[in-house]
């Protein structure tokens with residue numbers, strides 16, 4: 001029976017335009033006793049279609065990558081402001097890949113001036129074990145694409161030790177994080193001793209990996225370590241360090257940012273109710289225990305989502 005309070009609203013040029021296609025499909029699926037009553041529960045950014053899930057997950061589906069970039073910048077800026085107000089600092093962990101380009105609007109007006117960049121502490125949810133100057137380095141990607149353009153404090157950029165083995169780099173990085181949890185630069189979870197990052201930003205690969213947590217890899221079940229390493233990444237380069245799921249799922253906020261039709265099947269398997277027989281992708285294991293999960297998708301990446309579950 002469909003009786004949850006749902007809302008769909010599409011804003012165009014800052015005016016609310018009801019999406020009559022959805023209204024019609026929803027109307028026909030309601031029983032007599034549950035007449036459709038759709039209204040905007042969420043104030044949307046211009047041009048974004050939001051879908052709320054029952055379990056607290058939020059999906060934000062955008063017409064195109066540019067709209068997603070605007071929405072993502074606003075989301076990050078809002079979390080930065082709230083966290084700095086509450087704790088005096090903003091501890092954010094990044095991944096590599098297209099995420100960095102999609103964060104690009106943070107370097108533009110108004111955010112370049114309105115964000116308190118000096119209060120940011122920047123970490124990597126995963127990093128390739130290569131020199132920081134190497135083209136494959138996630139640090140270099142973020143530095144060139146973002147942090148060289150905004151006034152972050154260099155000592156607040158917590159990159160990995162790139163002069164040691166993957167195993168040692170993971171150990172060293174966990175040690176750095178432990179020190180910063182001790183001094184509360186990074187918050188601590190109330191339910192375990194894990195770091196509680198203010199925000200963990202993840203991309204997703206077409207195989208459903210997040211950070212450097214790849215399908216069927218033994219590190220998916222790592223429970224004790226905060227940061228671990230792999231030397232057999234199916235996506236090159238092979239050597240990487242990665243946050244483990246206990247750390248990702250202890251964050252206050254996690255965003256998974258996905259664009260392009262090549263990831264539509266993985267998005268479906270990660271988000272929709274697929275039943276027990278289908279593969280459990282790493283992206284599906286992103287389930288913050290107390291924090292909030294938001295998926296940022298463009299229409300292409302959302303194209304295989306089960307439309308029926310929009311209304312359940």
Ligand SMILES: O=C(O)[C@H](O)[C@@H](O)[C@H](O)[C@H](O)COP(=O)(O)O
Nearest residue numbers: 095096097098203204205210211
């Ligand atoms: O270093 C990495 O390889 C990443 O952190 C990885 O998890 C990435 O975020 C996804 O593979 C998505 O990458 P794209 O957005 O470029 O597809």
